[in-house]
Amino acid sequence: MSGSSKQTTTPEEQIEALEMKLLLLEQENKQLRLAQRATRLNEAKLMEVQRFALISSWEVNAMSGRLTASEGLLNLLGKSEADRLTLEDLMAAIHADDQQAFQDLYDRSLAGGRPFELGHRLINGEGDTLIIDHFCKTFFAPTGLPLKSMGLMQDITELKHTEERLKTAMSEAKAAVQAKSDFLANMSHEIRTPMNAIIGLSHLALQTGLAPKQQDYIHKVYTAAHSLLGIINDILDFSKIEAGKLDMEQVPFRLDKVLEDLAHLVTIKAREKGLELLIRVDPQAPNGLVGDPLRLSQILLNLANNAVKFTEQGEILLEVERIGDVNDSVMMRFSVKDSGIGMNEEQVTRLFQSFSQADASTTRKYGGTGLGLAISKRLTELMGGRIRAESTHGEGSCFTFTARFGLSDEQNDPISDQLPGPDLRGTPILIVDDSPDARRILHELAENLTFDATLAASGEEALELIHKHDQASDPFKLVYMDWKMEGMDGMEASRRIKSDTSLTAPPQVIMVTAYDPELMRQKLDGWEMDGMLTKPVSASTLMDAAMAAMGHKNRTPGQPKQGGALSIAAIEPIRGARILLVEDNAVNQQVAQELLEQAQLEVTVAEHGQKALEILNQALFDAVLMDLQMPIMDGYEATHAIRKQQQFASLPIIAMTANAMAGDREKCLDAGMNDHVAKPIDPGELFAALAHWIEPAERDIPAELLQRHDSDKEPADTQPLELPGFDQKAAIARMGGNVGAFRRTLAKVVNNETTAMARIREALAQGERQTAIRDAHSLKGMAGNIGAMKLFEAAGILENSLSRQHGPLPEKLLSQVERCLAETMRTIETALSVERPDAHVDTPSSQGALEPEQLEALLGQLQRQIENYDSAATESCDALVTLLQGTPLTKNMAEINRALDGYEFDIAQTLMKELRKELDMPRG
Numbered sequence: 001m002s003g004s005s006k007q008t009t010t011p012e013e014q015i016e017a018l019e020m021k022l023l024l025l026e027q028e029n030k031q032l033r034l035a036q037r038a039t040r041l042n043e044a045k046l047m048e049v050q051r052f053a054l055i056s057s058w059e060v061n062a063m064s065g066r067l068t069a070s071e072g073l074l075n076l077l078g079k080s081e082a083d084r085l086t087l088e089d090l091m092a093a094i095h096a097d098d099q100q101a102f103q104d105l106y107d108r109s110l111a112g113g114r115p116f117e118l119g120h121r122l123i124n125g126e127g128d129t130l131i132i133d134h135f136c137k138t139f140f141a142p143t144g145l146p147l148k149s150m151g152l153m154q155d156i157t158e159l160k161h162t163e164e165r166l167k168t169a170m171s172e173a174k175a176a177v178q179a180k181s182d183f184l185a186n187m188s189h190e191i192r193t194p195m196n197a198i199i200g201l202s203h204l205a206l207q208t209g210l211a212p213k214q215q216d217y218i219h220k221v222y223t224a225a226h227s228l229l230g231i232i233n234d235i236l237d238f239s240k241i242e243a244g245k246l247d248m249e250q251v252p253f254r255l256d257k258v259l260e261d262l263a264h265l266v267t268i269k270a271r272e273k274g275l276e277l278l279i280r281v282d283p284q285a286p287n288g289l290v291g292d293p294l295r296l297s298q299i300l301l302n303l304a305n306n307a308v309k310f311t312e313q314g315e316i317l318l319e320v321e322r323i324g325d326v327n328d329s330v331m332m333r334f335s336v337k338d339s340g341i342g343m344n345e346e347q348v349t350r351l352f353q354s355f356s357q358a359d360a361s362t363t364r365k366y367g368g369t370g371l372g373l374a375i376s377k378r379l380t381e382l383m384g385g386r387i388r389a390e391s392t393h394g395e396g397s398c399f400t401f402t403a404r405f406g407l408s409d410e411q412n413d414p415i416s417d418q419l420p421g422p423d424l425r426g427t428p429i430l431i432v433d434d435s436p437d438a439r440r441i442l443h444e445l446a447e448n449l450t451f452d453a454t455l456a457a458s459g460e461e462a463l464e465l466i467h468k469h470d471q472a473s474d475p476f477k478l479v480y481m482d483w484k485m486e487g488m489d490g491m492e493a494s495r496r497i498k499s500d501t502s503l504t505a506p507p508q509v510i511m512v513t514a515y516d517p518e519l520m521r522q523k524l525d526g527w528e529m530d531g532m533l534t535k536p537v538s539a540s541t542l543m544d545a546a547m548a549a550m551g552h553k554n555r556t557p558g559q560p561k562q563g564g565a566l567s568i569a570a571i572e573p574i575r576g577a578r579i580l581l582v583e584d585n586a587v588n589q590q591v592a593q594e595l596l597e598q599a600q601l602e603v604t605v606a607e608h609g610q611k612a613l614e615i616l617n618q619a620l621f622d623a624v625l626m627d628l629q630m631p632i633m634d635g636y637e638a639t640h641a642i643r644k645q646q647q648f649a650s651l652p653i654i655a656m657t658a659n660a661m662a663g664d665r666e667k668c669l670d671a672g673m674n675d676h677v678a679k680p681i682d683p684g685e686l687f688a689a690l691a692h693w694i695e696p697a698e699r700d701i702p703a704e705l706l707q708r709h710d711s712d713k714e715p716a717d718t719q720p721l722e723l724p725g726f727d728q729k730a731a732i733a734r735m736g737g738n739v740g741a742f743r744r745t746l747a748k749v750v751n752n753e754t755t756a757m758a759r760i761r762e763a764l765a766q767g768e769r770q771t772a773i774r775d776a777h778s779l780k781g782m783a784g785n786i787g788a789m790k791l792f793e794a795a796g797i798l799e800n801s802l803s804r805q806h807g808p809l810p811e812k813l814l815s816q817v818e819r820c821l822a823e824t825m826r827t828i829e830t831a832l833s834v835e836r837p838d839a840h841v842d843t844p845s846s847q848g849a850l851e852p853e854q855l856e857a858l859l860g861q862l863q864r865q866i867e868n869y870d871s872a873a874t875e876s877c878d879a880l881v882t883l884l885q886g887t888p889l890t891k892n893m894a895e896i897n898r899a900l901d902g903y904e905f906d907i908a909q910t911l912m913k914e915l916r917k918e919l920d921m922p923r924g
Helices: 011-052 071-077 087-093 096-110 157-206 212-242 255-272 293-309 345-349 372-382 436-448 459-471 490-499 517-524 539-549 565-569 586-598 609-616 635-643 664-670 683-693 703-713 728-734 739-753 756-765 769-786 789-804 811-838 852-867 872-883 890-901 905-918
Strands: 055-061 066-069 116-123 129-140 146-155 251-254 276-281 288-291 315-326 329-338 387-392 396-407 428-432 452-456 478-482 508-513 531-534 578-582 602-606 623-626 653-657 675-678
Touching: 055 071, 066 071, 066 087, 071 087, 071 146, 087 096, 096 116, 096 129, 096 146, 129 157, 157 212, 251 255, 255 276, 255 293, 255 315, 276 436, 288 293, 293 315, 293 329, 293 372, 293 396, 315 436, 345 387, 372 387, 372 396, 428 436, 428 459, 436 452, 436 478, 436 539, 452 459, 459 478, 459 490, 478 490, 478 539, 490 508, 508 539, 531 539, 578 586, 578 609, 586 602, 586 683, 586 739, 586 769, 602 609, 609 623, 609 635, 623 635, 635 653, 653 683, 664 675, 675 683, 728 739, 739 769, 739 811, 756 769, 756 811, 769 789, 789 811, 852 872, 852 905, 872 890, 890 905
Parallel strands: 276 315, 428 452, 428 478, 478 508, 508 531, 578 602, 578 623, 623 653, 653 675
Antiparallel strands: 055 066, 055 146, 116 129, 129 146, 251 288, 288 396, 315 329, 329 396, 387 396
16 A cells, blocks of 8 residues: 555644643743833833933924923923823923023934034923923934934023022122121221321321330330231232232242341340340252242241240241252241240130131230231142141141242352351351250351361350360360350350460350340440341351451451442443433433443433333333423323333333332333332342343443543542431442432532422422322432431321322321431531531533633534433533533523423523524534
8 A cells, every 4th residue: 555644633632732832922021021120110211310310302203393301301291191292292391491402403403413412492382481491302213314312401591590599699609708808808908097196106106206105105006006017918918819810920049038037036035035036048958049038937937926025035047958859949947936825725726717826715815916827828839839737735846848039140159258268267166055956057058168176065065175175186166155054154254264364275256145235335344346247147147257256357268348339240241231210300310320320321311201101202211210290290190101011011111110019010010111229229139130131242331421431430429428327328229339420410409309398398289299199209209219218207197198198188298208308418518518618519610711612512413412312411401501501501501401300301402502593502
């Protein structure tokens, strides 16, 4: 039988297979339900997240345009799930001004662009305007056609409102800080007005004959006023720091000068309390630094004054160390240690907080603003350092701060410059002091100066060592003996040394003291010392004392030269430079001109800013020295006008003014000036400024300047005039040591300034207060330049009172300045009248009449000098006045001379033209 049999299943097998399929379907259905449940749970979680983050979402089908919105968006739009929404419904809710921007971005997205994000406004179902951050993305099919677009919207309305509130709060805070700064600045000026009067008039009162009780009262007023001024300065500095307006200078300076000035200020207070001030400088510390010496001094003075204030007995030790170098800068560490009352840990932790006091009780013993250390902390941070304090209650405190400085190599003195000559090197000396720190400091200084130093801690030990070395034929040649020591003091020990006949080679004894030297001299009771040295001691003072005691009167090779030679040498590279001097006061013109011309600088004078502009457009100059307060156009206006002209953009302009208060320098720099030099003129400062700003070059020096320079070298009468109350030495130094120039200046003062107060009174009577202020300022500058210190101070008080006060001034103040001016003029006239009988002018008049050719040549030279605003015209005119004495031309020459004395060159030019026309001479 062919073929195959067909296989069949039984009903039971079919039922079993069906049951298996049902089971599988049930399992799949269960998994589907679980997945659906998880999806719903995730959707619920997503909705919660969206609701919490104020996020809504939407989806638009690209084919149908149907929009599916999340529950949050439906609520936002005021719609329900039953509403059939389209993209137009969403567009309608967007603020009308923002719809076009959204539509443009959406169209680009549909055309294949990238997702976009847009911030816009949206009007919700309740009519409120919301701020929305909107993100949108379009999805595409493989063919490139858009399938759907999806969007996420976050309500950032409250966030934006918070930002606006924050901006408003910050703006208000800035305005409050600015208002506080303005208030403090204004209050500073308001307070300084009466403060200047209190300090100035107290100082003047102390110069008069007062009863002892009156003297005591006025002195206390004067001291209290200075303390109040210090508090005002602290508050202003703190305000500047808070406002970020405190700028740090970067100028070369000498560390030893800063420490020397500090010692002068602190030693007085220390001596009053019987304290010793010691200063130790690391031998490796550089002397020439670049930074802000004023702010460094401010920190050191604050710390040192605090140390003195909180110490009743013992000593104050200031140490300076070099702790590291980075490139061209050096990190320095300064520490001030005292033996005072100290502080506990809690007091130390709040030391550097603003307005915090270690002694915060309402009955504070020590006073102060509580700002000094907070200011010091910020200043050290601005100098790249940090400050900290260590203290033990009842045992003293130590404040340490670091600061970074640049190095100024040209100001570093080699140690070899301070060393003694070969005959004194290795000299055996004995240092006697009961203070370990003082012995250490003196020992370091002596060793660095190549002395062979031995130390003793008491008078008794010193006597033993002196005998021991004398017997060993190795005697000390020099003893530095501290005065006040426990047991046998230095004075008693010195007497015993000097009276000891058993010594074969008794040493020279130099008394060293931290106290008032005059008090020590009184205690000596006529006994002569070999030398005296006051603490704090420096290498130079230690050397000076040794040289004097050992009979070597000459200074060491490193000592700076005295007088004006060093200052003039500083401007050797700029000799022949042309300087425009803008100054309205004739005496101040002469002082500056004499000084500059002696240094072989060519000077042209302008009596006010407007004239300076005219002259600048006629000739080339290397620098301008600009006074600030002048008639017609002041220094600030003139500088602004000069800087507006492109050709003068780099012309150095240096303010030279009696305005030397804090902030005046900044005001000058803001006006466009390069530098600021204070009056009375310091030749070194003036020459340094000129040398810094004028480019070195080989320049032709006019023959007149060379001739004057040679004549200045000739011997002159150097006998000082009888000028009681004058700082004659400083005044002559301002004129480069030229005594003749000083005497000529005094004569000009009498001619031009006797009526200064009459001019001021007249200006006030006519309501021209600014004129009166300028005249007082000019009077102050003139007085400072000639060394009339009483008049300088009185005129300064007058100027401040005129500037700060409104309404009429007290007659008493005007009368005081008037009397001071009259006294100054009488003093000058007396001094000059005593000198005149011996005066002799050697002129060609004794050699016969002046030939017409000679007269024409001299008048031609004078006219050229006048036309060039050459200061030599004054001397040429003086000579011609003498030559033509008793001739018909006497009156003409006297008029020209008066014009030149007042530096009225324009008037002098007119008078010269008239004279030459009268003589029928051609124009020179």
